[in-house]
Amino acid sequence: MTQTCSPQLSVFPAGAPVRMETQGDSVRLRVPAGCEASLCEIYEPQGDAAYSVQAKLELTLEAGARLTHYKLVQEGFRAVHQSFLEVHALASASFESHVFLFGGAQVRNTIHVRLAGDGAQCSLNGLYVATGEQAVETHTLIEHLKPHGTSREFYKGILDQKAQGLFDGLIIVQKEAQKTDSTQTNKNLLLSAQARARSNPELKILANDVKCKHGSTIGQLDAEQLFYLRSRGVEKEDARRLLIYAFASDMINRVELASLRERIEPIVFALFQRP
Amino acid sequence: MLEIKNLHAGIGEKEILRGISLQVAPGQIHAIMGPNGSGKSTLANVLAGREGFTVTQGEVRYEGKDLLAMTPEARAGVGVFLAFQYPVEIPGVTNNYFMKTAVNSVRKYRGQKELDAVDFLKWIKDRARLVEMDASMLSRSVNEGFSGGEKKRNEILQMAVLEPRLAILDETDSGLDIDALQIVAKGINTMRSPERAFIVVTHYQRLLNYVQPDFVHVLANGRIVKSGGKELALELEEKGYGWIEGAAKAVTGASA
Numbered sequence: 459m460t461q462t463c464s465p466q467l468s469v470f471p472a473g474a475p476v477r478m479e480t481q482g483d484s485v486r487l488r489v490p491a492g493c494e495a496s497l498c499e500i501y502e503p504q505g506d507a508a509y510s511v512q513a514k515l516e517l518t519l520e521a522g523a524r525l526t527h528y529k530l531v532q533e534g535f536r537a538v539h540q541s542f543l544e545v546h547a548l549a550s551a552s553f554e555s556h557v558f559l560f561g562g563a564q565v566r567n568t569i570h571v572r573l574a575g576d577g578a579q580c581s582l583n584g585l586y587v588a589t590g591e592q593a594v595e596t597h598t599l600i601e602h603l604k605p606h607g608t609s610r611e612f613y614k615g616i617l618d619q620k621a622q623g624l625f626d627g628l629i630i631v632q633k634e635a636q637k638t639d640s641t642q643t644n645k646n647l648l649l650s651a652q653a654r655a656r657s658n659p660e661l662k663i664l665a666n667d668v669k670c671k672h673g674s675t676i677g678q679l680d681a682e683q684l685f686y687l688r689s690r691g692v693e694k695e696d697a698r699r700l701l702i703y704a705f706a707s708d709m710i711n712r713v714e715l716a717s718l719r720e721r722i723e724p725i726v727f728a729l730f731q732r733p
Numbered sequence: 734m735l736e737i738k739n740l741h742a743g744i745g746e747k748e749i750l751r752g753i754s755l756q757v758a759p760g761q762i763h764a765i766m767g768p769n770g771s772g773k774s775t776l777a778n779v780l781a782g783r784e785g786f787t788v789t790q791g792e793v794r795y796e797g798k799d800l801l802a803m804t805p806e807a808r809a810g811v812g813v814f815l816a817f818q819y820p821v822e823i824p825g826v827t828n829n830y831f832m833k834t835a836v837n838s839v840r841k842y843r844g845q846k847e848l849d850a851v852d853f854l855k856w857i858k859d860r861a862r863l864v865e866m867d868a869s870m871l872s873r874s875v876n877e878g879f880s881g882g883e884k885k886r887n888e889i890l891q892m893a894v895l896e897p898r899l900a901i902l903d904e905t906d907s908g909l910d911i912d913a914l915q916i917v918a919k920g921i922n923t924m925r926s927p928e929r930a931f932i933v934v935t936h937y938q939r940l941l942n943y944v945q946p947d948f949v950h951v952l953a954n955g956r957i958v959k960s961g962g963k964e965l966a967l968e969l970e971e972k973g974y975g976w977i978e979g980a981a982k983a984v985t986g987a988s989a
Contacts, residue, residue, distance in 0.1 A: 681784070683821050683823050685783055685784065685805060685821075686817065686820075686821040686823070687823075687831075687834075687835075688782075688804065688805040688809075689781050689782070689783075689805045689806075689808075689809060689814075689817075690809055690831075690838070690839075690891060690895065691806050691809035691810055691835050691836075691838040691839035691842060691895065692806060692834055692835055692838045693806050693838060694804070694806065696834070696838065697806075700826060700834065701823070701826075703825070703826075704823060704824065704825030704826045705825065706825075707825040707826075708824075708825060
């Protein structure tokens with residue numbers, strides 16, 4: 459049953475001075491000092507049979523480098539997917555990530571960011587959607603090692619039928635990382651009584667001069683909003699889909715890459731089409 | 734057009750409407766006035782089909798059909814519109830997209846051709862002028878961050894866009910400054926036509942200075958305790974609701 463498929467990786471703009479090397483399932487990529495690039499990591503379904511995917515990506519951002527990372531995971535409905543991302547950001551480097559998890563029987567997305575230089579920053583964004591009996595997990599660890607770092611984390615989840623979602627997010631601010639500014643948010647939308655969401659946002663602060671905030675919510679579609687739409691003639695199912703899309707839309711709108719945004723929008727719309 | 738017969742309704746075990754009867758013909762404007770807690774908003778919401786209310790007795794016929802058996806979206810389809818007392822914010826859905834979806838849902842229900850993007854844009858811009866709404870508000874999320882007055886104007890805009898045959902305005906005048914009140918009144922007066930009827934639910938007489946009702950009904954304790962012409966609104970303004978409530982208690986007492 460097991461086969462391993464590597465992601466489709468593409469770096470742009472073309473000719474970006476990025477060094478990439480592959481070793482087994484693992485890919486290493488280095489963005490030189492002061493350079494800027496984007497990286498797309500895409501997993502497409504490999505059919506309905508059971509298969510598994512394991513991939514590891516290691517990114518190094520040298521001083522002042524900027525990298526935007528887009529990851530789209532769409533696996534077959536019996537697939538097991540595990541992917542790891544490790545980021546090492548040096549002084550004033552800036553890392554931005556947008557993760558979209560749309561399927562597979564079991565999907566596990568792990569991100570570990572080390573802000574290892576003064577003033578390094580990261581922004582982790584993600585949307586996970588699961589239905590049927592799917593399980594989707596996100597584990598993130600952001601380590602602030604040096605002063606003046608900034609981290610922003612915002613993950614949203616939509617869980618339907620008997621799906622299970624887990625968001626496990628840890629932020630560690632080491633003793634040396636004074637003046638750290640960090641926020642972490644996780645919001646979940648449950649569409650059925652059997653769907654489950656677990657959210658564990660966690661802060662471990664060892665420095666004494668920091669600004670950190672975290673929070674999470676688990677809720678359902680808003681009955682008032684549904685009635686408002688229906689009272690304007692919008693059929694119940696259409697109203698429901700529109701509100702689900704609205705919940706997801708701020709994660710989608712954060713994607714600057716138009717071609718990817720246009721690819722994600724119809725996926726989200728189609729996911730909640732009910733006959 | 735609308736015939737309400739002996740309507741009893743409430744939330745759970747609590748009865749709020751205790752036998753309302755009202756007939757509304759095309760072209761008419763009926764004002765429903767009354768103190769807080771008299772059942773005005775319950776009546777508006779039961780007519781629009783809000784969940785959570787139970788009708789225990791009576792019936793409501795709209796153009797001969799059983800209105801209470803219809804879904805909220807079907808009521809919009811046959812031309813019933815409720816302007817909300819507290820318009821709902823929908824982050825992530827633009828006003829434009831919301832209204833286009835609404836217009837085309839209603840047109841589909843009525844067997845009309847759906848409007849394409851260009852025709853819709855022309856239509857919404859024309860309607861937005863009516864409520865003096867800046868085009869930039871159409872690209873913002875529905876009611877999100879709107880002021881109280883902007884929300885109410887947005888309700889009137891939706892009414893103007895959807896062209897209902899029966900419009901129910903639930904305290905659309907509350908919380909408006911005089912400029913916003915006049916814009917709302919202008920919207921209603923422009924929409925007034927021999928085919929269209931309005932039920933204007935209000936606590937104050939103020940709006941009725943600008944929108945002349947054909948009938949005024951006073952609701953107290955879940956019943957219409959007095960009906961009259963527009964002069965009744967002035968009388969209420971002068972005397973307050975106290976004397977009406979006294980009369981209502983007498984009525985309730987007699988029937989208990």
